[in-house]
Amino acid sequence: MLRPYNFSYSKIQKVQSFVNHVMLDVVFNAKNIGAANFNSALVLPKYRPLIDNINQDYILDPLNEAFVICKTLNRKEIKLLKTAVHNNNKIRELCNGTIQPVKYDQIEAISSDLKKALKLFCDCLYDNCIKLKPFYSTFEDINTYYKSIVLKSKTCRCCGIGPILTKFHTHRGALDHYLPKSIYPFSSLNFKNLIPICEYCNGKYKLSEDTLFITHNKGKKNQSKIRTVAFYPYSGRIHDINIDITFKKAFDSSIEPDDIEINLTCAGNTDKVLSWDRIFGIKENYKAECCTDEMRMHYEEQYIADMNLGKTHIQYIEILKNNKYGDMNFLKIPFLEAINK
Numbered sequence: 001m002l003r004p005y006n007f008s009y010s011k012i013q014k015v016q017s018f019v020n021h022v023m024l025d026v027v028f029n030a031k032n033i034g035a036a037n038f039n040s041a042l043v044l045p046k047y048r049p050l051i052d053n054i055n056q057d058y059i060l061d062p063l064n065e066a067f068v069i070c071k072t073l074n075r076k077e078i079k080l081l082k083t084a085v086h087n088n089n090k091i092r093e094l095c096n097g098t099i100q101p102v103k104y105d106q107i108e109a110i111s112s113d114l115k116k117a118l119k120l121f122c123d124c125l126y127d128n129c130i131k132l133k134p135f136y137s138t139f140e141d142i143n144t145y146y147k148s149i150v151l152k153s154k155t156c157r158c159c160g161i162g163p164i165l166t167k168f169h170t171h172r173g174a175l176d177h178y179l180p181k182s183i184y185p186f187s188s189l190n191f192k193n194l195i196p197i198c199e200y201c202n203g204k205y206k207l208s209e210d211t212l213f214i215t216h217n218k219g220k221k222n223q224s225k226i227r228t229v230a231f232y233p234y235s236g237r238i239h240d241i242n243i244d245i246t247f248k249k250a251f252d253s254s255i256e257p258d259d260i261e262i263n264l265t266c267a268g269n270t271d272k273v274l275s276w277d278r279i280f281g282i283k284e285n286y287k288a289e290c291c292t293d294e295m296r297m298h299y300e301e302q303y304i305a306d307m308n309l310g311k312t313h314i315q316y317i318e319i320l321k322n323n324k325y326g327d328m329n330f331l332k333i334p335f336l337e338a339i340n341k
């Protein structure tokens, strides 16, 4: 993340308390509950409308299926499910590598029907329920929440390039599941795991790439996954990522991505920078950007400023540094420095 968001309190974040209660106190506790089936009377009264007033395919049915299966599980299996709820919602600690997540694969190893039911519940929460009146009248409208996070900032904080919709647009931009909801259960509506990012980052590059594991020998017999770390998107502080650009040939309008070398470094955060590039295709994106007509025009602007205003390249770049994250200057600076080398 080039510029992480600040996490601020909002009522909508309480949806996670509903998920935690339903799972930990009721579904995973099924063995200790007399009822043969799940019903809304088993949950706290304040949460009952979220079950009774929603299409039963989304909540009641999958919870009932999970409840019935949980009655047959042993202590070790229930412990894993509880760990999944606890750990998969500690997004900061998961990003920093201090705790381990639980994946759907591990639940599938217990029971594929249980995995299916829990996945249906978690997916429906985000895809359907949050947009329905029983949810938005209890918590908060997700569009309002989105606007309170992005405010007037129109640039993706992940790559620093792509546009995102601001609070002044009628429509809302995408919220990305930083830890993919296809891999990690119980955090589909954890708002520390939901970040507004651009269409490049969300829809084209990241998709369901695993944030926390690197796949080696993908698709081969000896495929393996290695745990890694990642930037926490709500850390609130700018990571001082250094972007170093080198052109392998003299810069002109024929420049192509293969003619460019980009190094991304950040003191003390080497693995997090590697994850950022792996997940979002950052180097590829920046190389492509350096080959655009628009970037070449920035160089020409600099050249004209140098000629007409008597500024040196260094003075021109120093001015850009005053607004490093505005107008893509974080990339223009190493781009111009590379040309001027």
Ligand SMILES: [Zn+2]
Binding pocket: 156, 157, 158, 159, 160, 161, 162, 197, 198, 199, 200, 201, 202
């Ligand atoms: Zn982006």
